[in-house]
Amino acid sequence: MTTPNSLPQTAPAVIIGGGIIGVSTLYHLAKKGVEGAVLLERKQLASGTTWHAAGIVGQLRESSAQTELSKYTARLFTELEIETGQATGYKQNGTLHLALSDIRAEQLRRNHDHAARMKIDSRLLTGEEINDLWPLVDTSDVHCGFLVPSNGQVNPLDVTQALAKGAKARGCKIFENTKAIRILTRDGKVVGVDTDQGVIATEKVLLAAGMWSLRFAAEHGVTVPLHAAEHFYILTEAIPDLPRTLPGLVVLEERLYTKEDAGKLLIGGFEARGKAWGRDGIPESFEFDELPFDMEHVEPVLEKFFTRFPALETMGIQTFFNGPESFTPDGRPYIGPAPEMPGLFIAAGMNSNGILNSGGVGLTMANWMTEGQPARGVASMLAARAHPFQKNKAYNAERVTEAIGLHWGLHWPGRQIETARGVRRVPLHDRLLSAGALMAERIGWEVPMYFDAANPVWPERASLGWQDWSVRVKEECIAARDQAVLIDQSMYGKLLVQGPGAVAALNHVSGAELDVAVGTSVYTQFLNEKGGIEADVTITRISSEQFMVVTGHPSQIRDQAHIRAHADPAWRFEIFDATSAYGLLTIHGPQSRAILQTLSEDNLSNEAFPFGAAREIDLAFARVWAIRRSFLGELGYELLVSSEFTAHLYDEIMRVGSAHGLRHAGMFALGACRLEKAFRHLGHDIGEEDTPYETGLGFAVKLSKANFVGRETLARQKATYGTATPHRTVSMMVEGASAETGPYLIHNEPVFKNDALVGHVTSGGWGWRVNAMVGLASLHNEGGVTKDWLEEAGFHVQIAGRLYPIRVQLGAFYDPAGAIMRG
Incomplete structure (x- = not known):
């Protein structure tokens, strides 16, 4: 590697961290x-977590964009050795998943469908076919197997060196034993x-x-939530006649x-509850280090393995073996620009997927750092979340x-986070619990998902369809249609953008016109280039120089960063994060106006207060910003109220609402x-x-x-296709x-x-008001994709291997004209 005394005075980009993610980006x-x-590594390349990774390379991910990036990684590993002459140890042995339950x-059947759509060869296997591939495995209780032959495995140290060799051959520089200080x-x-050199x-x-990122970032006021956990595996002695082409095997x-x-079996697992490591910081001397093996802790996983084999x-x-790996609170990496510091990018928290993420993340970060945006959408992994x-x-x-257990195990809609709960609570938290709210955790918030006062306990029965x-x-949705429901959405982000330049700043990033009359609410999207x-x-x-932006709770930080990143320095405005300053109660249903009118002397008639008005x-003894909108598609109002008045307003609404059939509703009903x-959902139906x-x-x-961000692209698209876009x-x-x-629609x-093949499902579920x-x-x-094309026969959706006829149309199935919410 380059010697420390040749450290350059300037560089077009500097990477801190010599694991596989940093080296791939270089x-x-x-x-x-x-x-x-330039890449700076405090010790030697790959000496933190990369060196002891299992090196399994999978391709199927939660979205099409992420799957394409993983496919790219697999392709890169097949080409890298040819390009650099450095062996990578890459073998396309495939990956075999076993199912032990319905x-x-x-x-796995849904994954098989998804793989075919993404042009990844895969196969569903019977017990007999599994034993042909894996003679040592007990398949007596196995329902089926799922094989992806093009998946593989790689030697992490070798592939890191190959990436480093390729980077240096093109004029980039690597400095080992060089510590970034600030x-x-x-x-x-x-x-x-600033470095020690x-x-x-x-x-x-x-x-x-990697696992150093949390503390280093925090020293700079930057948030990168992750922590190291101990990860265990064992390596057997040589097994006679063990095929070198044996697929990797997963029993989730x-x-x-x-x-x-190398003729042995590497056996690992991700226990439901792991062990945090490095609570007081990582030792300065850490380099290719192992941790003490805790047999008592890991024994349950190993017992299952030897029963299975x-x-x-x-x-x-x-x-x-026991080595540390970093995991994030929600099990997804953090990549992209740091919203707190322009010019800083993050790529950390790979959740034991660093090897299979390496090619795609490296490509993505290189695009971001040179072109200002990634080539593919990565919304669920954004550092700004x-x-x-x-x-x-x-x-x-x-x-x-x-978090180490979230990486593994069954995922289903009711799977609940149990650790670090109760961190963020809406003002009505205790009242909602008393009313029977079942809470889920979202970015620390306790979010009411549904209400059941008679049985306020989360079900344990795992299901992809009908739930407990x-x-x-159903009762909440029907009440929204026939009477009224109240939903507490106080966890949603509320951004007060104010100043003489506020309208210019918002208009620049938004597709809609924001220079509207005071007392007007506008639905819009922030756009990219x-x-x-x-x-x-x-x-x-809300006034000539004040605008209130209401956004989803995951986007509270991201949206502020997007406005600031595209603002002209000459514009005079500020963004105040008012999320905690206001409660947000939303009331929906045909009785919602009557309930609110009982508490207000203001004229709430449709003529005086039409849809879209604010x-x-x-309202009762409070002053409230009321906005005529409803994400449920009913007559409805969003009520922005100062936090200290939220409990009073809630009590009064519930008091007068009882005579009108008002009941609570949660996020499941809203969805x-x-x-x-x-109505589109950011992250599922729409994205970058x-x-x-x-x-x-x-x-x-x-x-x-x-002119606004993305206008030229949209103008070309409109001129070329009109309303008949190919997508x-x-x-x-x-x-x-x-x-x-x-059958249940879910995703993909x-x-x-x-x-x-003409497309894929972005989101789905049962609609209780249309009973479908x-x-x-x-x-x-x-x-x-026109109305005439959609009205032609022959549309089907594939769900878990079976085809079902579907109706498709441009508009909604419930109140397609929007007459109800405008009435």
């Missing part, structure tokens, strides 16, 4: 022609990195320091995995004991109703790669206003489905027209 910067980019078997800033922006001037820094329900390793019970163990409280070390240390709470959700959707918000003008009104109305015209949101774009989000309904037996199910299985799908047709 390699991809080099391939993009960024000569002279729900896991259904998940990122230097001027006016809040990156201007350099000198200072490097740069305007772009990537923090890819038993939390174990194994792979062939009885022929190996007498097999000797050559190595007992982190909230400042998540810098708390104790929070991360407790959550990581469960389905009856309660490609016309893609970065945020889905409502904005209310008024500051008297079911929004599907019936075909989707434009408003492609998602049926073109009505929220005003091309005639002054379009549509509503769909599964013919003949039932709430009790399904392929959609066919006759025998041709409904969803949203992204469809493709070169001639345009």
Whole structure:
């Protein structure tokens, strides 16, 4: 490697961290022609977590974009050795998953459908076929197997060295035994990195320091929530005649995995509750270190392994290994720009997926650092989703004991986080619990999902379809249709944008016109340079120089950063995060107006207070900003009230509402109703790669206003296609489905027209008001996804291997004209 005394004075980019993620980013910067980019490693390359990774390379991920990035990683590993001459140890042995239950078997059948849509070869196997591949495994209780032959395994140290060699061959530099001490800033922006060997001037820094990232970032006021946990595996003695082509094997329900390793088996697992490591910081001397092996802790997983592989019970163990890996509170990595510090990028918290993420993340970060945006959407992994409280070390240390288990095990809609609970509570938290709220955790918030005062305990029965709470959700949805429901959405982000330049700043990032009359609420999207959707918000003008932006609770930090990143320095405005300053109670249903009118002398008639209007009104003894909107598609109001008045307002609404059939509702009911109305959900139905015209949101774009981010792209799209874009989000309904037996739409199910693949489901579920299985799908047709094309016969959706006829249409299935919520 380059010697420390040749540290350059300047560099186009500096990477902190010499694990596989940092080295991959350097390699991809080099391939993009960024000569002279620098990587700093405090010890030796790969000496933190990378060196002891299992090296299993999978491809199927939760979204199409992420799957494409994982496919790229697998392809890169096949080409890297040829390019650099450095061996990587990459073998495409495949990966075999076993299902021990009906729900896991259904998940694997759905994965099989998803793989075919993504053009990844996969196979569903019987017990006999599994034994042909894996003669040592007991399949007596196995429902089925799922094989992806093109998955593989790699030697982490070798592939890191190959990436490093490729980067240096193109003029990038690596400095080992060089510690980054501090990122230097001027006016809040990156201007350099101070190291123990000198200072490097740069305007772009990537923090890819793995388990060191939390504390290093926090020292700079930057949030990167993660913590190290102990991860255990064993290596057997040599097994006679063990095929070197044996696929990696995963038994999710038993939390174990194994792979062939030079004639031996490497056996590991992810226990339901792990052990946090490095609570007081990581020792300065840490380099290729192992931790003490805790046999008592890991024994339950190993016992399951030897029961699953009885022929190996007498097999000797050559190595007992324990090494640290970093995990994040929600089990997803943090990548992208740091919202607190322009010029700083993050790529950390890989959750034991660093090897299989390495190629795609390296490519993504290189694009971001050179072009200002990633090539593919990565919304669920954005660094800007982190909230400042998540810098708390104790929070991360407790959550990581469960986060390692979240990486493995069955995932289903009722799977609940148990650690670090009760961190963030809405003002009505205790009242909601008394009313029977069942709470889930979202970024620390306790969020009411449904209400059941008679049985306020989360069900333990895992299901992908009918749930133990389905009856309660049905009651809430029907009440919204026939009487009224109250939903506490106080955890939603509330951003007060104010100042003479506020309207310019918001208009610049929004597709809709924001220079509207005071007392007007506007639905709009924040856009990127490609016309893609970065945020889905409502904005209310509450005075000539004040706007209130209401956004989803995951987007509280991200949306502020997006406004600031695109603002002209000459514009005079400020953003105040008012999330905790206001409660947000929403009331929906035909009785909602009568309930509120009982508490107010203001005129709430449709003539005086139409849909989309916003008024500051008297309500009980409080002053409230009332906004005529409803994400349920009913007559409804969003009530922004100062936090100290929230309890009073709630008590009064519930008191007068009882005579009108008012009841509580939670997020499950909100989600079911929004599907019936075909309202898009950011992160599922819309994202950075989707434009408003492609998602049926073109009505929220005003091309005639002054220049705004993404306008040129949208103008070209409009001129080329009009309303008949080749890609379009549509509503769909599964013919003949039932709430009790399904089939259930969830996400990623392929959609066919006759025998041709034409798209996939973005979200779905049972609609209680229309009594049908409904969803949203992204469809493709070169001639345009038009009303006439959709009305042609032959549309089907594939769910767990079976085809079902569907109805597809541009508009919603519930009140498609929107007459109810405008009445």
